[in-house]
Every structure is written in structure tokens, then in C-alpha cells.
Amino acid sequence: MQYDVAVIGGGVVGCSLLHELTRRGYRCVLLERKEHLVAGASAGNSGHAHSGFDTDPASFEGRLLTKARTLATDHFYESLGVPYKKVGALLVAWDTEQLKKLPEVVRKSHLTGLGGVRQITQSQLRYLEPNLSHNALGAVIIPDEALVDPWLLPVMLVHNAQRNGAKVNLSSEVTSCRRLADGGWLLTTSNGQVEAKVVINAAGLYGDKVEEMAGGTSSFSILPRQGQYAVYGREAAPLLRHIILPLPTARTKGVTVFPTVYGNVVVGPTAEDVDERDNPTVDGATIDRLVSYAIGVLPALRDHKIIGTYAGLRPATASQDYHIYGNVHRQWITVGGIRSTGLSASQAIARHVGSILSTDLKLSPSHCPLDRDIGGATKTWSTDCTELALDGAGYKVTHPLTAFGLRKCSKL
Numbered sequence: 001m002q003y004d005v006a007v008i009g010g011g012v013v014g015c016s017l018l019h020e021l022t023r024r025g026y027r028c029v030l031l032e033r034k035e036h037l038v039a040g041a042s043a044g045n046s047g048h049a050h051s052g053f054d055t056d057p058a059s060f061e062g063r064l065l066t067k068a069r070t071l072a073t074d075h076f077y078e079s080l081g082v083p084y085k086k087v088g089a090l091l092v093a094w095d096t097e098q099l100k101k102l103p104e105v106v107r108k109s110h111l112t113g114l115g116g117v118r119q120i121t122q123s124q125l126r127y128l129e130p131n132l133s134h135n136a137l138g139a140v141i142i143p144d145e146a147l148v149d150p151w152l153l154p155v156m157l158v159h160n161a162q163r164n165g166a167k168v169n170l171s172s173e174v175t176s177c178r179r180l181a182d183g184g185w186l187l188t189t190s191n192g193q194v195e196a197k198v199v200i201n202a203a204g205l206y207g208d209k210v211e212e213m214a215g216g217t218s219s220f221s222i223l224p225r226q227g228q229y230a231v232y233g234r235e236a237a238p239l240l241r242h243i244i245l246p247l248p249t250a251r252t253k254g255v256t257v258f259p260t261v262y263g264n265v266v267v268g269p270t271a272e273d274v275d276e277r278d279n280p281t282v283d284g285a286t287i288d289r290l291v292s293y294a295i296g297v298l299p300a301l302r303d304h305k306i307i308g309t310y311a312g313l314r315p316a317t318a319s320q321d322y323h324i325y326g327n328v329h330r331q332w333i334t335v336g337g338i339r340s341t342g343l344s345a346s347q348a349i350a351r352h353v354g355s356i357l358s359t360d361l362k363l364s365p366s367h368c369p370l371d372r373d374i375g376g377a378t379k380t381w382s383t384d385c386t387e388l389a390l391d392g393a394g395y396k397v398t399h400p401l402t403a404f405g406l407r408k409c410s411k412l
């Protein structure tokens, strides 16, 4: 059978694409090299639904994050049954130099069209976050920053897509991509061959390798950037309401202290350039620094022990922006370098790719579009909460934030 679309990669971007394109009536297959979905960059993020307040509104990332604000709404998450909390963020100034920069943060955020972002005084900050260190001098409040379960979102999207006819092939690493005489593609995987009219490369940390495999030169190189985290138990939840951000730099959003949808308190991520594309690692010295930083922000954490650590790898590139484009002649769409906001922008990325497919590549769907695209499922957690059955189909929890959050007892 020839599929309309083969999506390479089962991270949050590939899962969102599968859901959106199936909804549009395309006959789709998702190919994932690992045994489980959400096993690459998407398994090691912070679980924030970023509003895009600090992005360049002219960039691809900025435009798609703006669009995502209208798609990934409270209603969207609720209808999928995915925990989501719009807790807001406080971007805190810790010295007078930083305090002087806050008006510029507010001004830039207004260029993105985001409402509600404003500077607040030290006393307002203490009222909002009474446990924050008294060294904090003031802040910018960004009410639209939110928290989401970063594992359940892609899993629910894939589950819905499968219910609507999509196919998911796990343990299926794409090892070669060959063009067919009819213009379609023959993909050879570690688990058999698949034919599709159009291929979408959403291979995350291997995006450049897949581009090269398809006979082209990649217009970007992946430069993996690791982020480490330390996680406190849910008993720390009463200490913190908002996401506490530092002033961002051009390179990174910086280390944050944040609650999760399940009530853990987390500090991270770091930003370390590494060579490794798999198996992110934590090291004791970095975790000690993160813990000291967290105590500096929230002194009462001194009385709490961390319950775990984790790390993730960002699919960074030399440019700050996403690499998303369709090649009409090759019937190929690249969705690469989705570095640090892919969870937040995923619904807008999927919509955008849907329009590349129909408008630029002029691919007609095999089926009628669906009007009933999302809906909950019967969820049954395994007793140790490491696996979720959705309508009987099993999914292994691969994201530490979900795993720590669902532990019956968050003490080790």
C-alpha cells in the first residue's frame, strides 16, 4: 500500500503532524526508530507551553508561537485530557542592572502581540511569590506562560490519529530513502519497507542525517545542546506558584525554577554544547550548582531534598530559527532544528505543514477530512504509573516530568 504521507520521527512534532494530517484526510504512517514514542528531544524538556513573549515576531518561531496561542488553548488540552495550567511566569531582576532591562523586556513582548505583560514592583512580587528570595528587586509578569504534561500531549495526539486510521511503526529506523518512478518514495526501515507519496522529515536530533540520506545536502547541521535538571518532590509545591525566569540571553532562556502540572518543583535546564545525539547525561557538579541556584531563588528549598535528576538534548542549529520548508519537486517536507519551543509550537507547526502539503505540494487526501478530530480516551495507568493504556493500547512513560509527577509517593 502507498501512504499519502510518511512522517519520520515520533517526537512531539511528528506526533502532532500525524494527528493534524490524519484529521485532514491523509493516509499517514509514522516511523520511529526507538521502541517507544517521545524518545528524543521531546523526552527531556521543561514542559512549558511558551507564549513566545521573548521571540522575534518576524521569525518563523515567533510567528508559529503566536499562532499556537490560538490553537493550543485551555479547551484544546481539556478536550484531549492533557493536564495544562496557565500559571504565568515572573521574569525576575536580581540586581539593579537587570532591573533597568525590564522595560525593554515588556516593550519587546508587546511587539509579539501578547497582552498582559507588565513590570511589577518588589512588593507586588513578594505578594505573588512570598517564598522568593528577598534579593529579588522586581519582575516582569507574563500571564500566558503555562505548564503542560509534555509526554501525554504527543501520546494523546498519536492515539487519536491511530483511532482515525493512522499507522505507527515503532522500532523502525529509516535507513534509506529512494525515489520511485511515480515521484513517490520507498523508505527502507529496520522493520520493513514503506511507500509514500510525500515524506516529512521530523527526525529531531537526526534531522540533518535524514536529509543527507534522502540524497540531498542538509541546509542545517544539528548541534546538540544538553540541558540538565534537578527535581523536587510534590511536597515542595506550596513554595511556588509561577515559573521563575532569569533575563534570557541570545543563546538560551536561562535556568528557571518552576512548578510542574503535578506539583513537583524543578530547576533547570542548563545549556551545554555536546557531540552526543542520544543518551543525555547528568553530572553531580552541575546538579549541585542547579540546587544552589534553586536555593538562591527559593531559600525554603534548603529544607527539601531533590528526588531525581534528568537531562534532555535540544536539536539546535547555527541559526536561531526553525527550518521548515517543502520541496515541490522532491515531494519532501523538512521540519528541522525545532530547538527549544517545539512542545509549545507543535500545533502551529502541524497546521503550517498541512498547508504546505495541500497548497505547495498540491497533495489531495485519500479520505474526507474528519470533523471529529480529538477526543478523550479511557485511560488506565499501570499500578506503578510507568505505563498508560489508552483504550487498551499501551504507551510507556518516557518523560521524567510525567514519571516523577505520577509517582504515588514522590519521596525516594
Ligand SMILES: Cc1cc2nc3c(=O)[nH]c(=O)nc-3n(C[C@H](O)[C@H](O)[C@H](O)COP(=O)(O)OP(=O)(O)OC[C@H]3O[C@@H](n4cnc5c(N)ncnc54)[C@H](O)[C@@H]3O)c2cc1C
Residues within 6 Å of the ligand: 008, 009, 010, 011, 012, 013, 014, 031, 032, 033, 034, 037, 038, 039, 040, 041, 042, 043, 044, 045, 046, 047, 048, 049, 050, 172, 173, 174, 175, 202, 203, 204, 205, 206, 207, 210, 225, 226, 227, 228, 269, 311, 312, 313, 314, 315, 338, 339, 340, 341, 342, 343, 344, 345
Ligand atoms: C532541555 C530542553 C528543554 C526544553 N524545554 C522546552 C519547553 O519547556 N517548551 C517547549 O516548547 N520546548 C522545549 N524544548 C524543546 C522541545 O523539546 C523540542 O523543540 C521538541 O522536543 C522537538 O521535537 P521533535 O519532534 O522535532 O524532535 P524529537 O523529539 O527528537 O523527535 C524526533 C524523533 O525522530 C526519531 N528519529 C530520528 N532519526 C530517525 C530515523 N532515521 N528513523 C526513524 N525515526 C528517527 C527519534 O528517535 C525521535 O524520537 C526543550 C528541549 C530541551 C532539550
